[in-house]
Amino acid sequence: MTTASTSAPRWLTDEEQRVWRAYLHATTLLEDHFDRQLQRDAGMPHIYYGLLVQLSQAPRRRMRMTELARNAKITRSRLSHAIARLEKNGWVRREDCSSDKRGQNAVLTDDGLTMLRRSAPGHVEAVRQAMFDRLTPEQVSSLGEIMRTLATGLEPEGTDADLPWLR
Amino acid sequence: MTTASTSAPRWLTDEEQRVWRAYLHATTLLEDHFDRQLQRDAGMPHIYYGLLVQLSQAPRRRMRMTELARNAKITRSRLSHAIARLEKNGWVRREDCSSDKRGQNAVLTDDGLTMLRRSAPGHVEAVRQAMFDRLTPEQVSSLGEIMRTLATGLEPEGTDADLPWLR
């Protein structure tokens, strides 16, 4: 067991505090920025757009709900609501899974694919402008390594971690 | 003017796609992680906690609404709702601004400060575990530089940028 609850807290150094705050500022601004860009140009928040992208790259443009939730790093409940909304837009439809009667597949429709094709260039451009055009190749590489490390830290293999899509 | 809407899109390279996805994965997981940690230990989402931290560090534990929104990188509307909720909890109260009758100050109460002191060690520990313990000093430094660059890119000085707290 740890003694974290009783021992003196290891406060952040000034440098760490600056980095932490910069992280929060940048991620908050970026999320706001992309949510607005996609709400304006594609009529949905960024996380919904990501779901369509996932589906477009999946075999036969379909994916099991839990698998999609795992890829998007969100809860199944959140995904249920999201797919319901996208279904109303006609961009996704649900389909029973043949091998498991509890299961559902989310399927990207032709309309959904069309919408994605139309909005992709603008979104890529936005991502470039906000991120890749501002960083050196070394920074891009470093950012990738850092983000992979942090993500892995929160979803360690073979443990009982509290992962969104298992809740 | 640009020709972005008509010229061929500059698609992301494989490397850029991997970095972009890693960024989305890590930030989504981290936000979920800290929101849950603070909801459990302090009874509020992470962004609300950040507001109390800001107030605790401000002179006389108070700050103008727009100033607080700017620091937190959120809209004034969002802040209004958040402060209303924190007021209900007794952790913040509102106060008229003497020099500008339109203005309001958000003031951290004694109860709010107590709550903050009680939950700070656990939160710092969570931040360490999820971020600083997993990165080398070089990575921490690099992350700070990258995040500062990205944040600055979205709030350029002296322009008519679409910043949340001005909407």
Add this chain to the structure above:
DNA sequence: GACCTTTTCTTGAAAGTTTAACTAGATAGA
């Protein structure tokens, strides 16, 4: 002063998310 514009902040409704509870089907053990 009168008028117009801008700034500050709030509000109500709509949209999205979380939490806990629930249904139905799969799985494993006696």
Add this chain to the structure above:
DNA sequence: TCTATCTAGTTAAACTTTCAAGAAAAGGTC
């Protein structure tokens, strides 16, 4: 088989955020 447990997904209610609109004060111009 029968039963307990687990997994897949949904749902209702509470909460948070966004969007659009608006009230009130400040600032600028004539």
